[in-house]
Amino acid sequence: MGKKSLLATRLLCWCSLVVVVFLLLLLTAPALALPLCTDSRAPVALNGTLSFCGGNGGTSCCGAAADAALRKQFEAMNVSDAACAGVVKSVLCAKCNPYSAELFNSSSKIRTVPVLCNGLSSASSAQSKDSTQNYCKLVWETCKNVTILDSPFQLPLQGGAGLPSSSSKLTDVWQSESDFCTSFGGSSDNQSVCLNGNEVSFSSTEPSPTSKGICLERIGNGSYLNMAPHPDGSNRVFLSSQAGKIWLATVPEQGSGGILQLDEASPFLDLSDEVHFDSQFGLMGIAFHPKFATNGRFFVSYNCDRTQSPNCAGRCSCNSDINCDPSKLGTDNGAQPCQYQVVVSEYSAKVSSSNVSEATSANPSELRRIFTMGLPYTAHHGGQILFGPTDGYMYLMMGDGGNKGDPFNFSQNKKSLLGKIMRLDVDGVQSKSQIANLSLWGNYSIPKDNPFTDDSDLQPEIWALGLRNPWRCSFDSDRPSYFYCADVGQDLYEEVDLISKGGNYGWRAYEGPYIYHPEWSPGGNTSLNSINAIFPVMGYNHSALNKNIGSASITGGFVYRGSSDPCLYGRYLYADLYASAMWTGTETPASSGNYTSTLVPFSCSKNSPIPCESASGSTLPSLGYIFSFGEDNNKDVFLLAYKGVYRVVRPSLCGYTCPTEKPATNNGTSPSGSSSLASGKRIGKLALVMAFVLCALCF
Incomplete structure (x- = not known):
């Protein structure tokens, strides 16, 4: 077989491999959430209202000390624009959300920003595309030209740490809304919950039909x-x-x-x-x-x-x-x-x-x-x-x-x-x-x-x-x-x-x-x-x-x-x-x-x-x-x-x-x-096997 034929064969195999992996990703079920804090503990009942992050009644992942620390972090950012300041506060206070473990979860990196609801979410995430699902876009539009000291919206380094920075605008780091929301939006991690402001948005996946017996x-x-x-x-x-x-x-x-x-x-x-x-x-x-x-x-x-x-x-x-x-x-x-x-x-x-x-x-x-x-x-x-x-x-x-x-x-x-x-x-x-x-x-x-x-x-x-x-x-x-x-x-x-x-x-x-x-x-x-x-x-x-x-x-x-x-x-x-x-x-x-x-x-x-x-x-x-x-x-x-x-x-x-x-x-x-979900997992495993077989045959 000539070099061109071999190259064409390998290219065809790579294309097939990409298709198989794409099918695998489509069939993978999204992760599901649980009221849990980033330290793996359950949220606790609030006796009153947190002075900074609020949350009157219900449960929270923050006590008074954590709330005070978030206030100090926010004040150090010196955000001059009132609208952007409100958005940044919501992002910081997501640490207190009862679902913060899921909001900040990522298998590839430690998140400094919670998963922001993204209107461009894939269909598999089952998020409805109402206005709350475009919160990532709202963050971008509101803060893109505002200077934020020690901004959490930094390009993450390998291993999860952000770039050291005394001050920056979103446009200093990110070229476009698309780039920004690819990193911080819900679609990139296919989460079942995402931040839509002061609340979280849940997956709208329908439960299985009710059992009759x-x-x-x-x-x-x-x-x-x-x-x-x-x-x-x-x-x-x-x-x-x-x-x-x-x-x-x-x-x-x-x-x-x-x-x-x-x-x-x-x-x-x-x-x-x-x-x-x-x-x-x-x-x-x-x-x-x-x-x-x-x-x-x-x-x-x-x-x-x-x-x-x-x-x-x-x-x-x-x-x-x-x-x-x-x-x-x-x-x-x-x-x-x-x-x-x-x-x-x-x-x-x-x-x-x-x-x-x-x-x-x-x-x-x-x-x-x-x-x-x-x-x-x-x-x-x-x-x-x-x-x-x-x-x-x-x-x-x-x-x-x-x-x-x-x-x-x-x-x-x-x-x-x-x-x-x-x-x-x-x-x-x-x-x-x-x-x-x-x-x-x-x-x-x-x-x-x-x-x-x-x-x-x-x-x-x-x-x-x-x-x-x-x-x-x-x-x-x-x-x-x-x-x-x-x-x-x-x-x-x-x-x-x-x-x-x-x-x-x-x-x-x-x-x-x-x-x-x-x-x-x-x-x-x-x-x-x-x-x-x-x-x-x-x-x-x-x-x-x-x-x-x-x-x-x-x-x-x-x-x-x-x-x-x-x-x-x-x-x-x-x-x-x-x-x-x-x-x-x-x-x-x-x-x-x-x-x-x-x-x-x-x-x-x-x-x-x-x-x-x-x-x-x-x-x-x-x-x-x-x-x-x-x-x-x-x-x-x-x-x-x-x-x-x-x-x-x-x-x-x-x-x-x-x-x-x-x-x-x-x-x-x-x-x-x-079960469609069980079926998807079985087909997903088959797709993975096919991918390895293709690699073995081609190389």
């Missing part, structure tokens, strides 16, 4: 407490029982008529000799290291009895560091204080080659004891563990330790780890002397950006506080900043919280949205004015359920990202333990952090591989108890119930109507793309 199929008879998808991306999952065993199972394709495939007699790991199993105790959580595919590391959270196991020897959570005397706790159901303990241990897959995916069992010996802590009472200890999808740290959910009303107020005690969500670095190995010197509860290290860096009263392990008994938390796989935790209530209310850095979720000053009045409080009370409580985004009153069934108790779920039921897409699913009710939570409007919960019916598919049982006197299937939800690598959602494993399937199989459901394929499954 949730259709389930029963694919297993076993009773499990945890499910984790195999990190290799296959159709396998790990299931664990409360009694202490973990199995590796294969999930059948939807519509195949198959059931879960696992060998009950050959568990992946059997810890039943180590685990103390009772109604409130057992193997509570499993989590696989983000690099499990190469290192084979995984972690188990369970309870032990110090009277039965010499390895069950952690410090008591009631100790002098938190002004607690174990002798004053008394016994609970015959158990001494801190007889039962919560443990997080590290194990490894047993492999004979470098391919961890081939492992069908684990090494039975513990590699490392990550965490051990004695529990004051016999209930409310959570125990779930998760790895953050973006930071790679372990999150450990811990309840208040039990007894009605958290009498010793552990949840609000910043020195206690009870009633908290902890964030631990399990990649940092510590020596025994380091563990002792740092007063750690095991072999882990503290992430440097944990909230204690801003609040010296807070124990370093703590990420969030004010929880009663967090029962099943999850990250939204499409929006990892959305961290949902269901928290079991006391007498009145079951709640779902959106967890943020340093957030205080109120217990026991509040039970959900209600002020809580403890019957007994030897540990003292917390003043309502002393905390900035973050209230639930979803939940339900106990009075909303049938009292004949039992006390209400929430089971947290997942944001549905599967393709079988497009009417559930993007909605958070949660249920009551007693299997009498299930809800969907919808963010309204999208990206606002405001939710509407809907009680939805559910039933069993006529094609269920294992027939479902019927509940006497009810149209609902008999599930027994809904212990947990699960999610596999296909983003299908499962219910882990007393009477088996159930999967969410196409709504038409139960007679429910979803206008966007597509006809089933030959094997009875929904075709890829039942």
Whole structure:
């Protein structure tokens, strides 16, 4: 082939590559927002009006000190033009906006200016093109010829820093409005929120059609407490029982008529000799290291009895560091204080080659004891563990330790780890002397950006506080900043919280949205004015359920990202333990952090591989108890119930109507793309593969 022919071929390939990448960009879903500040904390309620940035009522990311600092910065700019001064003030005060984390977010640089609504936004950003969407143009037209000292509108250097400048006009730096808005406008970053003056503009993306009901199929008879998808991306999952065993199972394709495939007699790991199993105790959580595919590391959270196991020897959570005397706790159901303990241990897959995916069992010996802590009472200890999808740290959910009303107020005690969500670095190995010197509860290290860096009263392990008994938390796989935790209530209310850095979720000053009045409080009370409580985004009153069934108790779920039921897409699913009710939570409007919960019916598919049982006197299937939800690598959602494993399937199989459901394929499954967003992501991945193939063929 001649040089000209080779050049032409390569040029053609480059053109094809550009087209493929363009398709990829078109099909990529925009990021979605959450009320969150630039320091990853939730905004707090204002008691009054900020003297500079205003904001009477509502929430803000600024206190008086931050507001004063912004005033000082503004005054130093010496903006002589009144109209431009007003615009610059709005831009500076965006730091106080409850959505400032998203407004100033950028994967490529640190923004000194928030995303300005741009009338030239692409269609994929779903921003309406009214006057508020041209705020970037307004900023340009108002300030382009005005001198601004230490202007924030500087050409960013690589790494995010602006050019040093004593004074400048916009026209000194930018040649045109187009150049200016390419850098600061909403279209360049495809944001879901942008600044339109003193307010933010949300994405106008329409939610999926309302679900008429949730259709389930029963694919297993076993009773499990945890499910984790195999990190290799296959159709396998790990299931664990409360009694202490973990199995590796294969999930059948939807519509195949198959059931879960696992060998009950050959568990992946059997810890039943180590685990103390009772109604409130057992193997509570499993989590696989983000690099499990190469290192084979995984972690188990369970309870032990110090009277039965010499390895069950952690410090008591009631100790002098938190002004607690174990002798004053008394016994609970015959158990001494801190007889039962919560443990997080590290194990490894047993492999004979470098391919961890081939492992069908684990090494039975513990590699490392990550965490051990004695529990004051016999209930409310959570125990779930998760790895953050973006930071790679372990999150450990811990309840208040039990007894009605958290009498010793552990949840609000910043020195206690009870009633908290902890964030631990399990990649940092510590020596025994380091563990002792740092007063750690095991072999882990503290992430440097944990909230204690801003609040010296807070124990370093703590990420969030004010929880009663967090029962099943999850990250939204499409929006990892959305961290949902269901928290079991006391007498009145079951709640779902959106967890943020340093957030205080109120217990026991509040039970959900209600002020809580403890019957007994030897540990003292917390003043309502002393905390900035973050209230639930979803939940339900106990009075909303049938009292004949039992006390209400929430089971947290997942944001549905599967393709079988497009009417559930993007909605958070949660249920009551007693299997009498299930809800969907919808963010309204999208990206606002405001939710509407809907009680939805559910039933069993006529094609269920294992027939479902019927509940006497009810149209609902008999599930027994809904212990947990699960999610596999296909983003299908499962219910882990007393009477088996159930999967969410196409709504038409139960007679429910979803206008966007597509006809089933030959094997009875929904075709890829039942959700347009899910379809876009799959096609986007295909486009990326095509791009690499083109490069390989051409070069």
